[in-house]
Amino acid sequence: MKRWVSEIAEVIGARVIGDDRIEVSGVASISRAAAGNLVFVQKEKDLNLALKSRASAVIAGTFAEQAKTTKVLLIASNPRLAFALAAKLLRDQNQHPLGVHPTASVHSSVTLGHDVSIGARATVEESAKIGNSTWIGAGCVIGPGAEIGEDCEIYPNVTIYSGTKLGNHVIVHAGTVLGSDGFGYVRDPASGRHEKFPQIGKLEIEDDVEIGANTTIDRGALEVTRIGRGTKIDNLVHIGHNCQIGENVIIAAQAGFSGSIVMEDNVVIGGQVGVGEHACIQEGVMVGAQSGVLPKKILRGKGIAFWGTPARPLRGYLRDLAVLARLGKKG
Amino acid sequence: MKRWVSEIAEVIGARVIGDDRIEVSGVASISRAAAGNLVFVQKEKDLNLALKSRASAVIAGTFAEQAKTTKVLLIASNPRLAFALAAKLLRDQNQHPLGVHPTASVHSSVTLGHDVSIGARATVEESAKIGNSTWIGAGCVIGPGAEIGEDCEIYPNVTIYSGTKLGNHVIVHAGTVLGSDGFGYVRDPASGRHEKFPQIGKLEIEDDVEIGANTTIDRGALEVTRIGRGTKIDNLVHIGHNCQIGENVIIAAQAGFSGSIVMEDNVVIGGQVGVGEHACIQEGVMVGAQSGVLPKKILRGKGIAFWGTPARPLRGYLRDLAVLARLGKKG
Amino acid sequence: MKRWVSEIAEVIGARVIGDDRIEVSGVASISRAAAGNLVFVQKEKDLNLALKSRASAVIAGTFAEQAKTTKVLLIASNPRLAFALAAKLLRDQNQHPLGVHPTASVHSSVTLGHDVSIGARATVEESAKIGNSTWIGAGCVIGPGAEIGEDCEIYPNVTIYSGTKLGNHVIVHAGTVLGSDGFGYVRDPASGRHEKFPQIGKLEIEDDVEIGANTTIDRGALEVTRIGRGTKIDNLVHIGHNCQIGENVIIAAQAGFSGSIVMEDNVVIGGQVGVGEHACIQEGVMVGAQSGVLPKKILRGKGIAFWGTPARPLRGYLRDLAVLARLGKKG
16 A cells, blocks of 8 residues: 555654655565665664665664665654554555455344455354454354454454454454363262363453464353453463453463463563463563463562563572572582 | 253252252353352352352352352252253253254265254265264364264364264364374485375274364374373363373363373373373373473372473472572572 | 385385285284285384284385295385385375365466365465365365465365465465464554554475474564475474574474574474574474573584573483482482
8 A cells, every 4th residue: 555655754753854755555674675665774783774775765763864865764763663553554455355255154143344354155153243344254153142343354264152252453363263162170079070160151352452373262161251452462372261361461372371360461471381270460570481370379570570480580590590500510 | 941940959969958949041150140040159258149149049068058048059069060060951952053054065975963963164075974963063174984973062163184083972172173194204314304104093082072172183193093081181282193092181271292192091181281202191190280291201190290391299399499499599 | 005015115125025016005003904004113023013913015124034924025224214105105196086176265366287176165365376286175265376386285274374385295284374474563662552563474385394283384574484395393383473494394293483583404393392583493403392492592513402491402401400309309
């Protein structure tokens, strides 16, 4: 999508040096840029590369103000952020054909908003609701009574169980499963059998959440599993029943959460982290990759990094590693 | 589904205090209960909350026998287990429309039992067999010659490879893959290439197994991978070729098993556990979350918990952690 | 598929003892072999079992040269490798019906090679290309502009995002997602929101790669994620954006790679390994199961095994474990 540089600069809060009446049509990396592309430079040492590239315009920090160049410069306090915002503006709209694909299976009781796109062989079951401008990819299965908000993108082969609710501007990548039964059983000592504890709660996902590919999020057992507004979840993550995930949380790939975990706003979880049931990770805590948080444990301290299994503040974790290394050399 | 309290009490082995001729129509948590619901209280301290709720009937322990209340009480030795059994009884039957959905693709050679439900856009390939009262969800692909028993629930977008056998009352959640090729190659030193070792065995899953979402279980290389009766497997679990998993085993999310592992009955595996090839985990052993079991290792001892990588009895693991902490403080 | 023993022996480089004009029709394990099957013995102690089996022919090492038997022997320097090559030769061809299944949805702009098989309810979107003799399983979704080479096997319910390229002889197991968006955001300090960094690069997969079930490989952010020729990837693996994976790499189940990792040729990665962003694992390094490689770390040394978190050469890891055990006994 083409945009005037002046228009972009206004949205991203940048100051233009050069001709702001040129148009750009997409973002690129410096090495792959073509004429008409917009690129960015976060560090001064990369500026020359950007100026020598084929790009038409360059987002850069104040370090670029004195640069001698024929390229149009957009000076921003955080070039990387400015680039992300510009990319959003330049993104092609309406990539998906509007309407219901003839091979899709949409129950007659479904409520569809306007400008909806339902892909080939998607299934939308009884009483589900799909909001305005939402895309349901090919092969998705949207269960009975599920509600999906406006402007969502549901990539192919996603399964959404009955009654699950998604807010607006939610992105779900391919193969992900939302609202599946939690893992709860009661052992019958007489028979040795594990009897299924009812998994009849709900899953609610708030606005602006993005969820990666082949991730699984379970519905509540009797209550609600909730993913807060603006939270971003990577691929192959597991979130168990009854978890309460706050807003703007970051969860990297293959992390796994047992049941009934509370995670407050702005938490950051590294890849392959495991969290035991009923643990509470308080606002702004960071948990390093592969760490393990014990059941019922409370981690607190905005900006504090925890590491290791069982997870402890980074300082203690590094001390333990150093002790081991020292002893090893002695021994 | 509505049931008399008297009927429920009989099935779950509870003693009724109050009017056993009222009907209840579903289970709920105490906080979300409505009139007509059945709730449970495991601990005496929560009894008052339950008695103040909107629920019509309460399953509780003997501690509730003297309670002054207008609610109907069902006194059980294990209220949680009684509640799970009651929920099963109250569960709605026949949620899925019987018959083959017009958009499903069922090969003419397929054997279908009675009261089968095949969802939209499901594919059932040559010579497969689907037992009585089994539901195949939308978008599932059941490979050639696969056999699925009676009263199974196969959630949407599951893939079952050719020749895989499932017993009766098996539940498989969305996106799971059963019977895929194992990971086996032989390196050719001359070419440096990894030649595929044949993966032509089978996968057999016995009665009453439940498998979570996006889990993968590989077929045997030349032999059979087997999952024993009553075993419960969580989301995103990986089980490699030739594994022999016993009965009533519990496997939490994201655990992973290499090839040819033997796991005896009543084993409990925590989340994100990894087990090396040819390891043997004997009857009733528990392996804590994120632990790693080395290849060929044998873990034994009913009720013994193993922890850490490499997994060792819990006592030793805790001792190691304490040693590190003490030394760290000295250093 | 039936083959003369003489023909097999020639392809796998074995010397025949006995009648090389008999035919065999498949491979099997010793315990499950039937008449007409070919089996193999890697170690002399198993030779007697093989000779007593129902198999018609036995691949074995030179240790079998003097064996007294009526079975046909194929003497090979590496029986396991010879067996793998023989299995390839004996594998049934054309298992999938040629042509486009009537329920598949193939866009009119798609380029199909000859002898292509497109399964039931598969979707192939605008401008995609499918090479000769390639099979697309039921329920797969091949995105716009994706290119799949010759002789590929794409198992059911795989999702391939737009623009992804696969070479020839590539096998992708069920439920896998190729080319999904990477996990990249820029935090806006003013709003606290995580703005999506553009994920508009590509994913390229070279010839002879095999990828397990429910694995996810992300496209580059602005550049290309690349999987080198002959690399084998197990189930539930996560590979982040911009990763450069070399040739003949082995990656076991549930391993996870953050963004921009370089992995050179012939690397071996154990199950559940985690690798931090921008790490570099040089040629021929082995990383043990569950190890963690820190961001930006460089691991070097052909044939060197690294273990633990943070990953260190195996000798150091074992020393640390021994120190802990010794101290624990003292304490």
